[in-house]
Amino acid sequence: MATHYQSIWLRSVSSLLTMLLVSGAAVAQQLPLTIETIYDPEHRVNFSGQIPRGLTWLDSDRYLENERSEAVKFRLRAVDATTGTAQWVMDGQALEQALLKVPGMSASAAKSALRTGGFTWNPNYTALAISISNDLYVVDLGDREANTLQVRRLTRDPAPESMPSFSPDGNMLAFVRNHDLAVVDVRKGHEWALTSGGNSNLLNGELDWVYQEEIYGRGNFKGYWWSPDSSQIAYLQTDESPVKAFTILDHLPYRLEVETTNYPKAGDKNPIVRLGVIPAIGGDTTWMNLEHYTPTNMLVVSVDWSPNSQDLVVQVQNREQTWLDLNTIDALSGATEHLLKETTPAWVDVLGDPYWLDDDTFLWLSDRSGWRHLYRYSADGTLIGQLTDGEWEVRILHGVDKAGWVYFSGTERSPIGNDVYRVQLDGSQLTRLSMRPGTHNASFSPEFTYYFDTWSDVNTPPQVRLHAANGTPTRILAENPVNLLNDYHLSTPEFLQVVSRDGFTMEAMLIKPPDFDQAKRYPVFQHTYAGPHAQQVRNSWAGSSGMFYQLIAQQGILVWILDNRTASGKGAVSTWPVYQHFGKQELRDIEDGVAWLREQPFVDSTRIGIEGWSYGGFMTSYALTHSDSFTMGIAGGTVTDWRDYDTIYTERYLGTPQNNPEGYRLSSPRFNAADLHGELLLIHGTMDDNVHLQNTLQFVYELQKAGKQFELMLYPRSRHGVTDPQLNTHLRHKMLNFILDHLKP
Numbered sequence: 001m002a003t004h005y006q007s008i009w010l011r012s013v014s015s016l017l018t019m020l021l022v023s024g025a026a027v028a029q030q031l032p033l034t035i036e037t038i039y040d041p042e043h044r045v046n047f048s049g050q051i052p053r054g055l056t057w058l059d060s061d062r063y064l065e066n067e068r069s070e071a072v073k074f075r076l077r078a079v080d081a082t083t084g085t086a087q088w089v090m091d092g093q094a095l096e097q098a099l100l101k102v103p104g105m106s107a108s109a110a111k112s113a114l115r116t117g118g119f120t121w122n123p124n125y126t127a128l129a130i131s132i133s134n135d136l137y138v139v140d141l142g143d144r145e146a147n148t149l150q151v152r153r154l155t156r157d158p159a160p161e162s163m164p165s166f167s168p169d170g171n172m173l174a175f176v177r178n179h180d181l182a183v184v185d186v187r188k189g190h191e192w193a194l195t196s197g198g199n200s201n202l203l204n205g206e207l208d209w210v211y212q213e214e215i216y217g218r219g220n221f222k223g224y225w226w227s228p229d230s231s232q233i234a235y236l237q238t239d240e241s242p243v244k245a246f247t248i249l250d251h252l253p254y255r256l257e258v259e260t261t262n263y264p265k266a267g268d269k270n271p272i273v274r275l276g277v278i279p280a281i282g283g284d285t286t287w288m289n290l291e292h293y294t295p296t297n298m299l300v301v302s303v304d305w306s307p308n309s310q311d312l313v314v315q316v317q318n319r320e321q322t323w324l325d326l327n328t329i330d331a332l333s334g335a336t337e338h339l340l341k342e343t344t345p346a347w348v349d350v351l352g353d354p355y356w357l358d359d360d361t362f363l364w365l366s367d368r369s370g371w372r373h374l375y376r377y378s379a380d381g382t383l384i385g386q387l388t389d390g391e392w393e394v395r396i397l398h399g400v401d402k403a404g405w406v407y408f409s410g411t412e413r414s415p416i417g418n419d420v421y422r423v424q425l426d427g428s429q430l431t432r433l434s435m436r437p438g439t440h441n442a443s444f445s446p447e448f449t450y451y452f453d454t455w456s457d458v459n460t461p462p463q464v465r466l467h468a469a470n471g472t473p474t475r476i477l478a479e480n481p482v483n484l485l486n487d488y489h490l491s492t493p494e495f496l497q498v499v500s501r502d503g504f505t506m507e508a509m510l511i512k513p514p515d516f517d518q519a520k521r522y523p524v525f526q527h528t529y530a531g532p533h534a535q536q537v538r539n540s541w542a543g544s545s546g547m548f549y550q551l552i553a554q555q556g557i558l559v560w561i562l563d564n565r566t567a568s569g570k571g572a573v574s575t576w577p578v579y580q581h582f583g584k585q586e587l588r589d590i591e592d593g594v595a596w597l598r599e600q601p602f603v604d605s606t607r608i609g610i611e612g613w614s615y616g617g618f619m620t621s622y623a624l625t626h627s628d629s630f631t632m633g634i635a636g637g638t639v640t641d642w643r644d645y646d647t648i649y650t651e652r653y654l655g656t657p658q659n660n661p662e663g664y665r666l667s668s669p670r671f672n673a674a675d676l677h678g679e680l681l682l683i684h685g686t687m688d689d690n691v692h693l694q695n696t697l698q699f700v701y702e703l704q705k706a707g708k709q710f711e712l713m714l715y716p717r718s719r720h721g722v723t724d725p726q727l728n729t730h731l732r733h734k735m736l737n738f739i740l741d742h743l744k745p
């Protein structure tokens with residue numbers, strides 16, 4: 001018979017065994033991740049949950065929200081910020097019915113318009129423009145109580161209209177057709193041309209490939225700007241005749257389809273641009289005086305209007321981007337006044353337009369100290385003072401309220417997060433408004449009474465909350481509990497810091513297998529990007545990419561992500577070492593990370609792989625041809641010869657090939673193919689119009705001549721990213737199999 005204490009002990013052991021059995025059963029019941037659950041369009045699981053989409057401030061107290069469902073493509077509601085009460089604005093069903101009432105409108109055209117979306121709102125969100133079968137229509141929201149929509153056709157031309165934009169007063173709609181700028185009266189439907197003579201080599205109000213890709217934002221081909229009073233339009237005229245064309249082929253049709261794009265490669269001639277202003281009602285163009293710049297050595301990198309509609313505010317750089325001028329130009333005469341010049345020890349990034357205040361002073365972002373901070377200037381370019389300072393960055397300037405609070409987002413708390421702050425115009429009372437560590441993305445109401453805060457961290461999918469401007473929580477819009485994450489055996493990523501050989505502290509993230517055993521040795525898979533100021537280590541939800549890393553970890557492989565200094569986001573000063581030479585400094589830092597890994601008792605130092613896409617593909621190609629640290633590498637969309645890439649991006653960092661031929665050669669893996677170490681998988685989209693397939697084929701040729709074996713996977717009709725869901729699923733299977741074959745043979 002057991003004693004009292006023996007009974008207690010036996011009951012405790014029994015309880016412990018029960019807990020272990022239950023726990024073990026729970027683990028056993030957890031589902032494994034698969035490529036299909038992450039990527040396959042028919043079987044993928046939503047690991048990120050649902051948050052409100054299309055949150056757009058209507059005024060200081062109301063916002064627009066887009067609800068989506070299986071039954072209705074979209075449902076727009078105007079929501080009271082304080083109470084959450086909503087009023088119907090428009091939904092897909094009502095819009096389709098309204099479109100079908102338009103004479104000559106087919107059901108297929110109406111449905112196609114709903115599928116493509118692409119609405120352009122007027123400034124007060126009472127009407128929108130939509131393109132249907134190459135013509136523009138305006139949809140008046142009408143009486144919201146009666147749920148009525150009125151649709152009117154604005155244009156009738158077989159040629160498509162692109163880049164529509166309402167005038168600030170909402171009465172006119174500008175657009176580009178056949179490379180010329182035109183305007184239509186929204187109420188009367190009367191249309192008139194503003195420019196003439198446009199053709200494939202002369203673009204009026206339309207950006208070319210390199211300007212939209214590298215300066216004004218990928219996919220943004222709009223090269224014109226309304227004045228605040230709606231009386232004038234500034235526009236760029238782009239002469240493409242000096243630019244050489246590049247040909248891309250679609251190999252799938254029986255007769256190849258040819259696509260030709262004007263694409264200036266490093267060292268080639270850039271397009272020649274002129275900046276003009278024309279009355280919105282039509283008339284002659286006044287060309288802005290930029291004659292003190294050499295046309296072939298000039299980039300017009302930003303165009304804005306002053307609040308009084310009298311002056312343009314124009315930023316100009318030389319083609320190698322070693323300086324930036326901020327100018328004001330009189331819109332009537334074209335006369336130019338220089339306000340300030342930015343320089344650094346390397347290149348100058350474009351950081352946005354001046355933010356004008358009511359007293360004619362303006363706020364300005366600058367990297368001049370090596371760290372991005374806010375400065376205040378008088379209208380004539382005289383520095384008044386610096387608002388923020390320190391070894392951290394201001395990432396986004398949101399604006400200024402009537403009380404003189406300046407709202408911005410930045411990294412004062414952590415370089416791997418993003419927080420919301422405010423500071424007084426004199427630089428005093430710097431206050432962090434966001435509380436929880438992680439990544440906070442803010443969207444402020446027009447009068448800065450409220451802001452949306454979309455927050456996530458590495459373990460938590462995005463959540464959305466409404467805050468008062470002082471940071472006080474007001475309402476939860478979406479707590480977004482993704483409970484199904486508990487069904488999968490996921491690891492908790494660990495954030496680490498690694499000190500490089502010369503003392504720079506690098507941020508890293510490690511994902512261990514969920515059944516990690518300290519006594520075992522594990523192979524390592526490293527993801528990299530490595531490009532200037534392009535962090536990969538972030539305390540934010542990573543969506544399907546994060547799940548892919550978890551899947552690799554579930555295969556018994558350590559996942560390692562390390563930001564070399566030039567990619568770290570720790571100020572412009574951290575990026576400058578890459579100037580004039582890609583790859584060398586990045587690889588040193590990456591190898592310092594590998595050295596740290598090799599010191600860990602749980603790492604199998606004989607099996608370390610690396611993978612990346614675009615600049616990360618270049619970095620993988622460079623690493624495998626300049627180092628013997630890696631067992632395998634996967635290089636997707638890789639640059640292998642920097643002369644193949646476009647002028648504006650490449651020359652920003654390397655200068656021109658004419659001025660830096662040795663830097664280009666030493667930065668290009670193509671010329672070191674004979675030094676390949678490790679197993680290599682090359683992946684490329686055959687219609688990549690950004691990093692051309694030419695890069696991979698040139699590398700392939702050199703590898704073959706050197707007798708080096710490798711694997712190659714091409715994706716037809718894919719561009720710089722493999723976006724077709726079925727092809728992307730195939731791509732992820734290929735990557736995973738290659739990783740397992742060489743890290744866990």
